Amino acid sequence: MVGARRARGTAATAYARFIIRRVLLSVLVILGVLVIVFFLARVIPADPAGLWAGPHAPPEAVERARGELHLNDPLWTQFYYYIEGLSRGDLGISIRTHDPVWQDIVRTLPPTLELITASLILSILVGIPLGVAAGIRQGSWVDHGMRFFAISGVSVPSFWLAVILQLLFVTSLGLLPTNGYVSETVLLTYPLKRVTGSIFVDALTQGNVRVLADWFWHLILPAITLASYPVGLVARMVRTMMIEVLGENYIRTAKAYGLPARFVHYRYALKNAVAPAIVALGLSFAYSLTGAFLIEYIFAWPGIGQFAWYSSITFDYPAILGVALVVAIFYVVVNLAVDLLQAFLDRRIVLEKREA
């Protein structure tokens, strides 16, 4: 943003410097996260060698596992091997699933992405109109109602909401499936070739409508549950921004000139109000990767959140590190994108001002 304000004739170089600096810092941040996770995870005295060997494995098998997993080496050595593996693109083998970690991540990331995207779309579709309506009518009962709804969304415990929704839609109304990604019978009757980890992508590209519909049906409840927080967030932000913008002089001027209120609101006010909301959403995107875990657990959605949890609770160090890496990368990438977007938007607004 600082770069954008300074940029008049030297826009390109300013941007370039800005981006390079941010990327370098991002790499530093990611490394920092890895170091912290690596050593922090070892603080707890737990031995995943038994996990590798099996629940009733004899002591020799567990000893052997310890050797194979390099668990007896000093910590810095283990860290060195890990970084060395990383540079080759090798994230290690998950102690719990015995699969390469990157494979597990590739398998579990798409479902979470589907869930988050769906909840983001939902929160935009619902949150923005709510926020606008509340902002325009500040102080009225419409505003109070919207505020209550939005703040409820942010306050409700997701595990409770999930249970209530299941009670309502599954048991009482019998409309939606309880949990799961896609129904077994549908998957076996209309076989789908799993190419990517995402049923949405696979079903769409293979024209398998039944599976797609079934997937969508399973998506509804978890997406709604996950969307409760962002909806509240977006609605509140948009409302705040609307109020702020509507108080600006140029809005009053436009209305004084007889421009219809609705035109003024949607053409001028909304644009400025929405930008920060998008920013906030972008940031929450990165969090939802693992923050969606509770919902993934309750709805048996095979995403990376529940993978992160099971890895944590079994002290599956390679998997824990892998997840931390992925989330950190997402976070810095999203941050970078958001900052660029803000700079870009700001510049446009600056130009618009000068035209008028």
Add this chain to the structure above:
Amino acid sequence: MSGSTAPGPEAPPPPRKRPWMWIVIAIVVVVVLAGAGAYLVLFQPAPAKVPTVVTYATSSEMVTLDPSTEFSNSILILPNVYEGLTRFNPQTQSADPLLATSWTKTPDGMNWTFTLRQGVTFHDGTPFNATAVKFSVDRTIRMGGGAAFIWGAVDHIEILGEYQVKFVLTYPAPIDWIATSGYAAWIFSPRTPGWDTPGNDTVKDQEMAKWFEQGHESGTGPYMLDASQYSTTRVVFERFDAYWGGWREGQFDKAVILRNADPAQREASLKAGEVDITIDVPVLDLPQLRNDTSVRVLTTPSYRAIYAFFNTGRRPTDDPLVRQALAYAIPYDDIVTAVVGGLGDQSRGIIPKGMWGHNESLPQYEFNLTKAEDLLRQAGHPNPNFSLRFTYTLGDLFEQKFGELWKEKLATLGITMDVVGLPWEQQWTEAQGGPDTAQDIFVMYWWPSYVTPYDFLFNMFHSASYAYFNLGYYRNPTFDATIDEAVSLEATDRDMAFQMYSQAQMMLYNDLPGLGIVDLQNLYLLKADLRGFQDNAGYPLVVFFYQLSR
């Protein structure tokens, strides 16, 4: 953030309103989407024949698939795709013929000759014969992983004929029972890919292991694994048409094992019709489930029990009187009714009820707070105000509630017990650290690798297992000698072995390094229209899909 200046003294002209344009666009979009959707749905090729599927929802992941080294939860998979020489029969408590039709042994129990079934083929087309048996068991012994120790008595295997194989042992052992094991006793094809790699045996074994881990199998069982769909949480089976046992009307073409760690979700899935059979639903739901005609509740004896170990190496639990007092403070009946929902019995001795080695005439501790107080006084603690650390596996409801109830009773005696749930790895690591730093009370389940009391007594109380699974830190040479001898008598004099096992359990009753709390029952929930299911305690929680029909 926004703070822009006024657009200037002249307002821009308002746009012409054309709402009808947007309406037209909306209608067109809707029509196009609807048309595309209808086209796709109507012209979606219907499957030629809908396969019949049975689905089993279980609680644990199925990670390893190597029949020689698998020693964990994939036992749910392997008995459906592989077979062993024999299969355990829980009703008669003996070994039934499976891939072997009959067998003889020399009176000293050191030579076992098996006659094999003819007309059996592996899924890859290779015929089953004595070579396959030797190949499989040799590889298992050679790799030495998993439960390979069950073959510890085997010196070598001789092929006497195409369908005759002899096991020559270094000490007597009941090979017919050992071959029933759900671990390390599977027979697989000598033409398993990976065996043809150039190199020594170790290299070949590793290549085969890699092939297995990708989701393949090379067994003789009624079902085959669909490797393209294998994941640790979802396993798909297909019918093996050339299975030697033949197929009847109503059996399933496909089977699926799904994993859902949450008991409430498993129950919900079954009731919603998405799953046909599942295990371990919340016990508090049993009353309504029993009244629900669309499902069937099945409780069967298992060889699983909950055990509590006392840290015998540190105060205050190093005093046997204190340990006995603590044992008298456990509300056994409440645990059976309130915690386990009636699906179990208080343990008697160490061997679970229904398994050979369980002795009904062994004594039990009972809930008696007065006795507990007396014992504490005798031990020199008239006003006990020590505190104990009780750890259990986080997420396990039975263990947690057992701890809560025990804690409450101990509080009336003045003893504080801290009930701490930890992930298994953490809990076990703490206990393995030795009596000085370990918890005071350690709780876990046990179930046998193959049906023998030795598995329980050796792993949990033999000094060789000290600080491994012997987490009472018990060291008693007499006990060790008794069970070591008993196991060697299993092949030749079972009655004597039984007596010796009972003696060993009496030693444990008196010394009390640990005790069994509850012998659990298996809890299955099935759809009412599923027929043929029979639980086999020798293969914990395994569903043999071949039995099932609708």
Add this chain to the structure above:
Amino acid sequence: MTAEVVELGIPARWKAFVNRHRPAYNEARRAWRLLRKDPLAVFGLVIVVAFVTVALLAPVFAPYPAEGRGQSNLANRLLPPSLEHPFGTDDFGRDLLSRIMFGANIELQVGLFTVFLAFPIGVLLGVLAGYFRRGIGEGIMRVTDMFLAFPPILLAFVIAAALGRGTYAIIVAMAVSFWPWYTRLVHAEVLRVRSLPYVEAAVAAGLPHRRVLLKHILPNAITPATIQASMDIGAAILIGSALSWLGLGPSPPAPDWGVMFNNAYLSGSLITYWWLGVFIGMPIFLVVLAFNLVGDSVREILDPKLRRRRIL
């Protein structure tokens, strides 16, 4: 204002204090008046007050205090709501209403202590980062970024597990996740404030750093963070209950709401035993909602940009 003042008495000292900080005092009074007018804020305040009262005085209010603390009553297991047990009983026969009341205390601790821990650390670091921009400031912001880039579950799990789980472990784990947000907010505000003329004047006049920081920068920069903190009490209770639900919280039979919900969830169908699901989850929702409503209304009132419109 009457002239009846007791020499050197408390009323006099109070009046003197008020006079010294007249603008802030008027501000506060105005805020309170506006707050009273907002129905959502009133609703929230009522609940907050009720919550705190119950949390502090649970033994007084609870119909079955012993059961509230954890004593089982196995004869009464899983009774639906009735006159004797307005919320029904749980799987060990304990009166649910009493359990919830005793649990309020734990939740209050979780909410308050998390913020009390995270706020000072975050604000201090934010002020330092904003004031000493190069060097320390850069370093602090990088570390803040690192903590923000952490997957929160892993962080919470690792810390809570390392500290041996329990209420205090959760508090620390959450505080470690929360402080970066305050740092960021305060950092941005400090950057804004330090470019104000009178601050620059103070620096130019050669005032020591500490004085500038304490008297000029801190009071102005702290407002957004304070508002955030008031809402974070609710967030801490929410996340704390989720962490307890996962098993990182206090051991049973502690009446922590998250632990209780998890117990109920695993023990039996929340359809049959509906009172468990509804009455354990509802208080969490209401309390968090209340804190958020109050915080949101306070922000509404204190934020100058929002206020302008209201005056029109």
